[in-house]
Amino acid sequence: MQPTERSGAGPLGVTGLAFLQVLLFVPVIVVFVLVVVCSVLTVVWIGVLLLMAVLPLGRLIADAHRSMAARVVGEPVPAPYLPLPKGPLARLRASALDPATWRDLLWMLWAMTAGFVISLLLVLLAIAVVTLPLWWYAAVPLMRARTWVDCALLSPGRTDHLERRVQVLTESRAVVVDHSAAELRRIERDLHDGPQARLAAVSLSLGLADDLFETDPDAARRLINEARGTSSTALGELRDVVRGIHPPVLADRGLPGAVAALAIDMAVPVDLAIDLTVRLPAPVESAVYFTVAECLANATKHAAAGHAWIRLAHDGGVLRGEVGDNGRGGADPRTGSGLNGIAARLAAFDGTMSLSSPTGGPTVVSWEVPCTPSG
Structure with missing residues (x-):
């Protein structure tokens, strides 16, 4: 994702974003140092407990910069994080193994060094009267340069996109298989409770009619008429089942x-x-x-x-x-x-x-x- 002309962010707008980035410089440093220190301290429980709080904080800061980058590129900058499971320890493990977490740390290194220099330079150019002409022409290109790197590190890469795509397809396939199995059970139940039972009754009625045909023709005719009505009902129920599979x-x-x-x-x-x-x-x-x-x-x-x-x-x-x-x-x-x-x-x-x-x-x-x- 690259900055485009569609954003409409002029010199004043990007300078405001640069000022916010300068203000977030200290939180970025603090979170980066805490993540490194807590990672070392994971050999004891205190490091694990601190990471549970620090990693979500790091994601919040990264999300804030994604929002600012979206103002420049003119479209949302998606977060590349994988879905988190339930449970604090499971969430911590998933966050630690998520490649996007490590890309956030790499982005923090960039934001603390060259990224900070670009944002600070943009703000300083806007403050000094003598540099206002230079600021007017350089503000947008400078912010686009920083945003290009921010987007490259904070948005999903091709590998992330493919991994997420595979995950979505795997989950959807499992859901479809379960849904298809449920549909087959429903069809089996509808056939068993409806047409199958009525066809069995038709067979029984015709058998009794055959036995009574010589001795009691009137009773045999009544049974045949009942069988005809039951078969019509069974045919209607079969149509309903078919209509539930693919409506004519x-x-x-x-x-x-x-x-x-x-x-x-x-x-x-x-x-x-x-x-x-x-x-x-x-x-x-x-x-x-x-x-x-x-x-x-x-x-x-x-x-x-x-x-x-x-x-x-x-x-x-x-x-x-x-x-x-x-x-x-x-x-x-x-x-x-x-x-x-x-x-x-x-x-x-x-x-x-x-x-x-x-x-x-x-x-x-x-x-x-x-x-x-x-x-």
Whole structure:
């Protein structure tokens, strides 16, 4: 990541940032020295305890400089840290083994030496009247030079990006496998409790009818009629199971038509804004269809919404969607409202989901799925 012209940070703006960097010079030195000393003292427990406090403090200082660098480059500077586990000792171990922690220390060395000199020089040029013309022309290039190094050390490198990508794919694959296993169990349960039981009843009724056909034809006909009705019910339940795997409406009308059908079946008004003129891969359409269906179901069952909306658009190789409602809000994936299932479905296609549901509403579920038209 390099500084760009989009930031709009002029001489006054970058001088203010340089002044903040000079003020943070002492905290950077203190944290760096404490990390080094505490690392030596880890042979005794006092060093471990101090590191638990010092390492998070170092990350806070690094995050502050990332925010300042973002002002210069005109876009966020992501933190490269790996997720921390639960438990103080586990968190300390993960932080110590995280390559980003050691890159922070390398950045502190830079910030205490050449980086500090650049920031201090920029401030001094702004203070002295005689150097104001030089400051006016040199302020932005000096800050860009420092920011370039800051971004190189504080943002994820290519290796960090690949490692995080592998971790995300590994986790999403595990979630998808678990979700697929749960779906198979659900299908097995639905078949066992519904069509299988009814087909067994049909077989039993036909067997009894065969036994009674010679002695009591009327009773045999009644049993055959009952078997016919039971078989019709079983056929309907089989259609429901198939519809839960891949709705036929998707094949007939595509994703826009299928989503519109969901909206029509809702008990509350639903606004549609669909900009989708191409057919997408069938698995993606199916995942998005069930995502919309789950969100709408949550809107009526849990949120007591009186109004909902659906937005779908495909642009730049990404399918973006949003389902919102004006219900009570407070949706939480941990309550088993199906949001985890949505995330699992989308993760199978490298998709992401975000949730905004403050208490009192509105609830908005949005997602992005990279995909190309199927033809």
